[in-house]
Amino acid sequence: MSMADITIIGSGAAATTTLIELFGKLADGPPLKKKLNIIIVEKYAEFWKGIPYGARSSVNSLTITAISDFISPGKERDLFFDWLKVNLNDWTSDYRLKGGMAANTWLQNNLPLIEENKWNLVYLPRFVFGIYLQQKLLAYLQTLEEKQLANVLLIQAEAIDVKVEDAQYKVTLEYPDKTLSSITTTKLVIATGSAPVKNNMEETAANDAYVYINDLYAPSLDDNLKTLQNTLANVSDKEDRNLLIIGSNASCIELLYLLNHRPDLLSSIHKIVTISQTGLMPGHISEKTLDSYPCPNLDRLKHTGNYSIHTLIEATKKDIQPAIQGHIIIPYVDRAISLTVELMQLLDEESKKIFFGIYGPQLTRLIRRSGPAYKRAADNLIGVQKLELLKGKFLGIEPANNGGILNYIAPDSLEQQHRFLFKIIINCSGSDDLQNSSSRLIYNLIKRKICTVNLSGKGFVVNEKFEAAPHLYIMGPLLGGNMNKRIHFWHLENVARLLYLSPYLAEHLLVQ
Ligand SMILES: Cc1cc2nc3c(=O)[nH]c(=O)nc-3n(C[C@H](O)[C@H](O)[C@H](O)COP(=O)(O)OP(=O)(O)OC[C@H]3O[C@@H](n4cnc5c(N)ncnc54)[C@H](O)[C@@H]3O)c2cc1C
Numbered sequence: 001m002s003m004a005d006i007t008i009i010g011s012g013a014a015a016t017t018t019l020i021e022l023f024g025k026l027a028d029g030p031p032l033k034k035k036l037n038i039i040i041v042e043k044y045a046e047f048w049k050g051i052p053y054g055a056r057s058s059v060n061s062l063t064i065t066a067i068s069d070f071i072s073p074g075k076e077r078d079l080f081f082d083w084l085k086v087n088l089n090d091w092t093s094d095y096r097l098k099g100g101m102a103a104n105t106w107l108q109n110n111l112p113l114i115e116e117n118k119w120n121l122v123y124l125p126r127f128v129f130g131i132y133l134q135q136k137l138l139a140y141l142q143t144l145e146e147k148q149l150a151n152v153l154l155i156q157a158e159a160i161d162v163k164v165e166d167a168q169y170k171v172t173l174e175y176p177d178k179t180l181s182s183i184t185t186t187k188l189v190i191a192t193g194s195a196p197v198k199n200n201m202e203e204t205a206a207n208d209a210y211v212y213i214n215d216l217y218a219p220s221l222d223d224n225l226k227t228l229q230n231t232l233a234n235v236s237d238k239e240d241r242n243l244l245i246i247g248s249n250a251s252c253i254e255l256l257y258l259l260n261h262r263p264d265l266l267s268s269i270h271k272i273v274t275i276s277q278t279g280l281m282p283g284h285i286s287e288k289t290l291d292s293y294p295c296p297n298l299d300r301l302k303h304t305g306n307y308s309i310h311t312l313i314e315a316t317k318k319d320i321q322p323a324i325q326g327h328i329i330i331p332y333v334d335r336a337i338s339l340t341v342e343l344m345q346l347l348d349e350e351s352k353k354i355f356f357g358i359y360g361p362q363l364t365r366l367i368r369r370s371g372p373a374y375k376r377a378a379d380n381l382i383g384v385q386k387l388e389l390l391k392g393k394f395l396g397i398e399p400a401n402n403g404g405i406l407n408y409i410a411p412d413s414l415e416q417q418h419r420f421l422f423k424i425i426i427n428c429s430g431s432d433d434l435q436n437s438s439s440r441l442i443y444n445l446i447k448r449k450i451c452t453v454n455l456s457g458k459g460f461v462v463n464e465k466f467e468a469a470p471h472l473y474i475m476g477p478l479l480g481g482n483m484n485k486r487i488h489f490w491h492l493e494n495v496a497r498l499l500y501l502s503p504y505l506a507e508h509l510l511v512q
Pocket of ligand 1: 013
């Protein structure tokens with residue numbers, strides 16, 4: 001059994017940005033009383049990059065926002081832009097080599113924009129940020145080892161349980177070969193990313209009529225594209241080679257973008273059908289600027305001062321409508337949201353909690369966005385009649401002879417069966433509430449009453465030191481829905497926010 005001063009579970013951007021800060025403070029700050037023992041536990045074989053920026057995504061996966069919004073303006077963003085330029089030859093040749101047709105098109109369209117520093121138009125292949133994070137972390141790690149300031153142990157295992165023993169945390173680990181062991185740590189950081197995706201097919205018995213992929217990024221996007229190709233190649237009747245995508249979250253439009261650049265895969269698919277409650281893809285970000293961004297409903301509330309959290313959000317929803325119809329006009333949305341936050345600040349604490357826990361996530365869903373290249377890909381697939389966007393509520397899949405039959409509730413409230421048979425079904429419906437999480441770690445943290453789920457259902461209650469329990473810290477998306485002096489975000493699936501929070505968490509971890 002290993003003993004640690006600090007253990008971090010998860011090794012994605014949340015852990016890496018925190019460690020970069022922590023290592024920086026260790027290397028440059030006053031010496032600590034003793035050398036620190038740090039353990040990082042990661043269930044996947046790759047460290048420092050996490051799901052979006054490493055091998056579980058595709059090299060062709062792009063950032064959701066333009067790179068100018070990916071990192072907030074300031075020193076860190078300048079450093080990243082400098083790094084992108086200094087290392088341009090390296091990452092572009094790597095990308096050209098691995099990315100096929102999508103990479104060639106991307107490089108052709110984006111290299112001139114990078115040359116001219118038009119960062120507001122560049123949606124970067126995400127793996128590039130993964131390389132940047134990894135290089136930065138490894139450089140610090142080397143300094144720490146040279147100066148003998150810390151021992152850093154990397155363990156590939158899934159943390160499945162946590163117990164409190166003698167004011168320490170005992171973490172049970174399950175290794176890839178399913179053997180178990182445990183580590184004991186004084187400080188524990190849970191940085192495991194968003195809660196696992198909702199499983200829509202739990203009730204469905206295993207069958208060989210169709211293949212179901214619950215998580216597009218597990219084991220990896222590329223592996224799942226291979227499964228898709230192999231599965232469809234074995235279907236003799238062309239008309240039965242159909243793909244069903246459940247949900248239309250960001251991973252759905254990412255998948256459509258990747259398929260649109262893979263003629264070999266597209267030719268093996270007869271039809272792609274997406275089913276979602278809205279029947280829409282995330283909105284397209286518009287570069288348009290307007291003379292004014294009127295918010296008459298919010299302005300009226302500001303003027304009268306007579307509103308509750310509920311009427312405030314009603315006004316916000318009305319005012320953002322013109323900014324999200326067909327495309328999302330960012331400055332317009334920004335004005336409505338900042339006015340909402342300004343008015344929300346004047347309400348009592350309970351209303352603020354309701355805002356961060358319930359209404360904030362609703363607003364985020366309304367302004368779901370994607371870059372122009374993703375949007376163009378989806379439009380193209382609709383244009384060539386490869387893609388059908390179905391509006392309805394998914395009920396289940398009925399196994400048939402050579403595929404699954406989709407049962408759903410149509411907008412007219414009638415239960416229906418779709419006309420196609422689906423040979424492959426991919427879940428893109430987003431993460432589950434923590435109370436229903438398939439993560440054994442999250443389940444046990446709740447069951448043992450170590451952590452409490454906040455109003456959002458997607459995050460844990462923490463104090464301003466990031467603590468869900470004494471010396472048990474949360475970092476990353478599981479912080480969403482909190483409101484205190486330091487952490488006041490309704491969602492944290494966002495690198496800029498991780499970069500903002502990581503120095504503060506590093507500070508708390510270093511207090512001895
Ligand atoms: C596909 C995708 C695309 C995204 N695109 C963007 C974008 O363009 N811009 C943006 O700002 N944000 C984006 N995000 C949001 C993203 O959540 C954050 O940017 C950031 O990556 C979160 O980092 P993380 O370390 O919290 O999560 P993750 O990257 O998910 O890392 C968590 C790590 O914890 C490990 N883990 C989980 N449970 C355990 C366990 N029990 N034991 C051991 N290890 C465990 C996982 O294997 C994983 O490596 C995207 C997210 C996803 C999933």
